[in-house]
Amino acid sequence: MLAAVIVLVILCGWEAIVQGEAVDELILPAPSAVATSLWEDRAILGPDLAVTGQEVLAGLLAAVALGAALGVGMHVSPAVRRALRPLVIGSQAVPVPVIAPLLILVLGFGLAPKILLVALVCFFPVAINLYDGLRRVDPDASKLLRSFDASRWQTFRLLEAPAALPAAFTGLKVAAAVSVIGAVFAEWAGSDSGLGHALLTANGQLETARAFAATFLLFALAVGLYGLFALLERRVVTWK
Amino acid sequence: MRTQTEAPVVEPRHVQSDHAGMTLSGVAKAFGAVRALDGIDLEVRPRETVAVVGPSGCGKTTLLELVCGLLQPDGGVLHSAPAALMPQRDGLLPWLSALDNAGLALRVAGRSKAEAREAAREHFAAFGLEGFERTRPAELSGGMRQRVAFLRTLLAGRPVLCLDEPFGALDALTRAQLQRWLAGALVREPRTVLLVTHDVEEAVLLADRIVLLSPRPGRVVAELEVDLPRPRERTDPAVVELRERALNALGVV
Numbered sequence: 001m002l003a004a005v006i007v008l009v010i011l012c013g014w015e016a017i018v019q020g021e022a023v024d025e026l027i028l029p030a031p032s033a034v035a036t037s038l039w040e041d042r043a044i045l046g047p048d049l050a051v052t053g054q055e056v057l058a059g060l061l062a063a064v065a066l067g068a069a070l071g072v073g074m075h076v077s078p079a080v081r082r083a084l085r086p087l088v089i090g091s092q093a094v095p096v097p098v099i100a101p102l103l104i105l106v107l108g109f110g111l112a113p114k115i116l117l118v119a120l121v122c123f124f125p126v127a128i129n130l131y132d133g134l135r136r137v138d139p140d141a142s143k144l145l146r147s148f149d150a151s152r153w154q155t156f157r158l159l160e161a162p163a164a165l166p167a168a169f170t171g172l173k174v175a176a177a178v179s180v181i182g183a184v185f186a187e188w189a190g191s192d193s194g195l196g197h198a199l200l201t202a203n204g205q206l207e208t209a210r211a212f213a214a215t216f217l218l219f220a221l222a223v224g225l226y227g228l229f230a231l232l233e234r235r236v237v238t239w240k
Numbered sequence: 241m242r243t244q245t246e247a248p249v250v251e252p253r254h255v256q257s258d259h260a261g262m263t264l265s266g267v268a269k270a271f272g273a274v275r276a277l278d279g280i281d282l283e284v285r286p287r288e289t290v291a292v293v294g295p296s297g298c299g300k301t302t303l304l305e306l307v308c309g310l311l312q313p314d315g316g317v318l319h320s321a322p323a324a325l326m327p328q329r330d331g332l333l334p335w336l337s338a339l340d341n342a343g344l345a346l347r348v349a350g351r352s353k354a355e356a357r358e359a360a361r362e363h364f365a366a367f368g369l370e371g372f373e374r375t376r377p378a379e380l381s382g383g384m385r386q387r388v389a390f391l392r393t394l395l396a397g398r399p400v401l402c403l404d405e406p407f408g409a410l411d412a413l414t415r416a417q418l419q420r421w422l423a424g425a426l427v428r429e430p431r432t433v434l435l436v437t438h439d440v441e442e443a444v445l446l447a448d449r450i451v452l453l454s455p456r457p458g459r460v461v462a463e464l465e466v467d468l469p470r471p472r473e474r475t476d477p478a479v480v481e482l483r484e485r486a487l488n489a490l491g492v493v
């Protein structure tokens with residue numbers, strides 16, 4: 001509610017500044033112009049939204065699979081932890097704009113490099129949060145299960161996995177928020193569709209309002225995905 | 241499981257014996273340079289309730305973890321029937337209902353969810369938990385949480401119960417109610433009980449025998465028989481007298 005009020009205030013101020021011709025509309029289009037572009041350019045932006053949405057969803061799916069496997073693997077096996085943790089952390093030091101063109105070179109202009117780049121950006125928060133969550137169990141509950149002679153698998157299923165769920169959802173929400181960044185960089189490195197591509201072309205054509213409209217859709221995509229995971233979390237983590 | 245091959249006595253051992261009591265002789269445990277327990281001798285007869293009282297940090301919790309097989313002694317011999325632990329903080333799983341928490345040991349033992357629930361449900365009325373079967377721990381009162389935790393320990397089906405300061409975190413009124421309740425529950429479901437507490441009065445009210453431990457490294461400094469009829473009242477002169485004797489032996493009074 002408060003967020004809506006703040007957004008409304010910002011939009012009104014922004015509109016007033018542009019209407020008052022304090023800035024050039026080529027540099028900063030009015031919110032009304034962006035809204036108009038959203039509607040009038042829907043035939044261009046709609047398919048681009050679908051393409052980017054597809055990249056982000058497939059990339060997130062891959063990131064969740066990879067992140068979950070890594071998080072659980074590092075938790076249950078010290079050997080896996082020692083072998084992979086430096087690589088996992090190191091993977092986040094690689095600048096996305098640098099690696100994007102390389103991926104395009106190797107994998108071509110199709111969907112594959114985009115999915116891979118989104119997955120590369122997103123698997124880290126999933127893996128690390130899950131790994132931390134799995135370790136953060138109530139020591140008393142852990143003693144209790146050991147006194148019941150619980151197997152490794154039972155300890156995982158009855159204690160560690162449920163205990164890690166809130167942290168895992170934190171990882172998912174962070175991943176959702178940053179996923180579009182990966183998709184945009186991948187599209188900038190080589191693509192003929194998607195919102196990142198639309199952003200580039202609109203900029204080149206001095207269609208600033210359309211560039212803002214594309215940015216707005218990216219924003220909405222990230223917020224929407226975040227909201228989806230938050231909703232899912234509320235349905236699953238019912239004990240908090 | 242009986243392991244009766246004669247190993248040298250100095251060999252640290254934890255052996256599960258068939259009879260429902262326990263025998264500790266010269267049991268020692270250290271954590272690095274810190275000696276937690278130093279030569280504990282203790283005999284608990286089947287269906288006896290023994291309270292272990294001592295200053296904080298004297299290794300009481302370590303003693304229970306040794307008896308439950310969570311730790312191995314560094315020295316001495318420990319024979320015990322299979323024991324179930326009730327940890328200091330209840331250790332209830334926040335995502336499980338009271339019913340599922342109570343039946344947790346049965347799930348671990350391989351019984352189905354439905355079977356575990358059925359077994360737990362039978363006791364809910366007697367434990368004053370009726371109507372709270374589906375309630376999660378966060379919505380239960382402190383006293384109810386302890387009762388769920390105790391039922392969970394009971395349903396593990398082991399002859400020995402190791403209770404680690406079960407009422408330590410409760411307010412005085414709830415603690416008094418639960419002490420009375422536990423005494424009743426043990427009459428209905430007699431077990432061998434090792435009750436760790438820092439509350440001497442609680443020990444006098446509940447135990448057949450009180451074992452007093454020294455400050456770290458813990459060793460048995462005195463044993464008191466509590467030969468009083470049940471139910472016991474805290475205002476009973478015999479209870480008061482025994483409490484004073486215990487405090488005296490601990491060097492408090």
